[in-house]
Amino acid sequence: MNHIMVDMVVSTALVTYSIYSLNRITDMEEDASNIPERVKFLEERKDMILILSIMAYVVALLMGIRENLWTMPIFLTPFFVGIVYSIRIHSFRIKDIFGMKNISIAFSWAFSSAFLPYAFNSNMEKAFLIFSFLFIKCFVNTVVFDTRDVEGDRKAGARTIPVVLGVRKTRFILLISNTLLIPWTVACYLQNLFIEYIPVIFFSILYGYWYINAFCDEKNRESAFNYDYLVDGEFIILALFALAIDFVFH
Numbered sequence: 001m002n003h004i005m006v007d008m009v010v011s012t013a014l015v016t017y018s019i020y021s022l023n024r025i026t027d028m029e030e031d032a033s034n035i036p037e038r039v040k041f042l043e044e045r046k047d048m049i050l051i052l053s054i055m056a057y058v059v060a061l062l063m064g065i066r067e068n069l070w071t072m073p074i075f076l077t078p079f080f081v082g083i084v085y086s087i088r089i090h091s092f093r094i095k096d097i098f099g100m101k102n103i104s105i106a107f108s109w110a111f112s113s114a115f116l117p118y119a120f121n122s123n124m125e126k127a128f129l130i131f132s133f134l135f136i137k138c139f140v141n142t143v144v145f146d147t148r149d150v151e152g153d154r155k156a157g158a159r160t161i162p163v164v165l166g167v168r169k170t171r172f173i174l175l176i177s178n179t180l181l182i183p184w185t186v187a188c189y190l191q192n193l194f195i196e197y198i199p200v201i202f203f204s205i206l207y208g209y210w211y212i213n214a215f216c217d218e219k220n221r222e223s224a225f226n227y228d229y230l231v232d233g234e235f236i237i238l239a240l241f242a243l244a245i246d247f248v249f250h
């Protein structure tokens with residue numbers, strides 16, 4: 001692994017940590033009912049987390065700029081989306097608009113992850129395909145988490161998809177969204193792109209169907225452990241699967 005790849009992996013991890021931590025701070029109102037133990041932890045360390053998050057973002061930007069100036073707008077995009085999403089202006093926030101919470105979060109993660117490689121290898125077709133895949137996966141994941149947080153979000157006045165439509169209709173939307181990855185896979189196959197990773201993609205689609213059904217079931221919606229490890233942890237599983245394929249075939 002050359003030094004550019006190492007810098008990009010580290011800087012991407014720092015950006016992810018920073019945005020996630022800042023989002024946890026801005027969402028404390030909603031989480032007060034949903035996950036009180038997390039809010040208590042954050043309240044006791046709010047200033048420290050804020051300082052570390054800002055420092056992480058600055059370090060990530062400096063590491064990226066050192067390698068390629070195009071990394072700067074790519075890394076700054078999720079930051080500005082996060083500001084617009086979270087900051088209240090005249091009692092109005094973008095996150096209060098129906099569905100915008102999930103769209104903005106999915107866009108931020110997908111944009112930085114898909115277009116960072118484009119800064120070093122200008123294949124826009126691959127970048128857009130990766131973006132669309134990650135956007136769908138991140139959208140599904142954030143809405144799945146919202147099914148757990150319905151009561152707290154309703155009390156906080158957050159117009160999430162499960163709050164407005166109910167969990168049953170939300171489940172249907174998630175299944176349709178996950179199914180969009182099937183024609184996406186067919187398109188990749190027809191264009192001879194990501195062929196060696198099609199088993200990983202099919203696993204991701206099947207895994208998505210499983211956790212959508214599992215966590216839209218009321219009896220499973222109380223466990224924060226299951227959500228954190230089985231939903232967000234999917235990307236770790238996919239990464240290990242992809243690395244195994246690289247090791248075997250390359």
